[in-house]
Every structure is written in C-alpha cells, then in structure tokens.
Amino acid sequence: MTEQKTLSKKLLVEGNDDKHVVLALCKKYAIAETFDVVDCKGIENLFEQIPIWFKISGIDTIGVIVDADIDLNTRWDTIKNLLKPHGFSSATEGLPDTGLIIGNGIQTFGVWIMPNNNTNGMLEDFISLLVPDSDKLLPIANTILKEIEEKKLNLYSKTHQSKALIHTWLAWQENPGTPLGLSITKKYLSHNSAVCEQFIEWLTKLFDQNTISPCPQE
16 A cells, blocks of 8 residues: 555546546536545555455445446455445445445445446446547447457457457547546546536535535536
C-alpha cells in the first residue's frame, strides 16, 4: 500500500483507469474531495487491502469499486466474506442495483460492482453506457468487432470484448486514443446517463455529501 493516509475516507479501485474515471465524474458533478481514491493495482491487491484499511486508526469510510468480470455472484461472495470478520453481518443479501452502503457501528462500507451491480462486465461496459444515444460510431465499431470474431481474427478474449469495443470507438474520436477518464472531461461521453447518475448518487451517499450537484448543461 503506497498511498499516503491523508483523509479518513477511502475509495479503493482496481486500477488507474478506474481512478481517473471516478475523478473525472467527481469533477463534472462538483463532488467535494472528501475521500482519497486509492489505485490498488489489481483486484487481488484490492481484496488484500480491504481488511488492512479496516484496522487503520482514523478510517471511518471505505468504498470499493470492482469489475464483475464473468461472474458477478462470485465477486460479491468474495466481498461478503471479507466483510464478515469486521461486523458487517447485514451483508448477507443480494447486492442492490443502486450499490451497497452498510455500517458496523464504527465504520461505513460501500461497494459498487461494475458495470451496474446486476450484470457481468467491467469498467468499459459502464463507459459504453455513457456513449450518447445519438452516437453513430459505436454500432459500427460493434459490427466490425463481430465480423472479426466471426472470422476468428480477434486476439482479445471474449471477456475483454467491451475493452476492445470502447477503445476502438475512442480511436475514432477527435483525439484518437484518449484515456477513459479524459474522454469524460472532453465530453465524448455523456455523464448524464441514468447508470452514471445512479453511480454518482451511491458515491455521494457513501462519502456523506449533503447534496448531489446538478450536472452542468451540455
């Protein structure tokens, strides 16, 4: 754990893309910097760090954002097992579509499983949901990927199809190859989508923001 302990609230994420997407969305929604975003550099490191943060003095809120990948239920079961030794006995039910926020009387814990808490997938699936409805390039990118897969020319796995899709789409924007977080800042993506607003509401509630600032008009 290389992050310096500066704030009492921590948001643990799998990697650099996750971190910068969160920071870009927080900027767009004018969410105050009351928490640190900790890049755990991988899902296994993130799981290892959860119990450690519970034991650090002064930490009152811990949130995690992880990918569901190919098995949402397995991911959720892993998190529940990590919570049980720390008094979160209420973490026994299914994961709410709106994300989970629970307490043990001492600390608050929250979890959002990408893309939307109820389907398999990852950050890139969440990002794909932010592509404006009027966009004409994403369907073309999707068609091309399907053609490549039908011909068995794809070198990426089926699991990473959403990564291939969104990065193909980003390669066709004004500045090709723009990183995910910066693509929000540049307004290639519509942060006003329903799933994004639900995510922002979860983030806001978890870190004790009083109100959700209205999103700036495009």
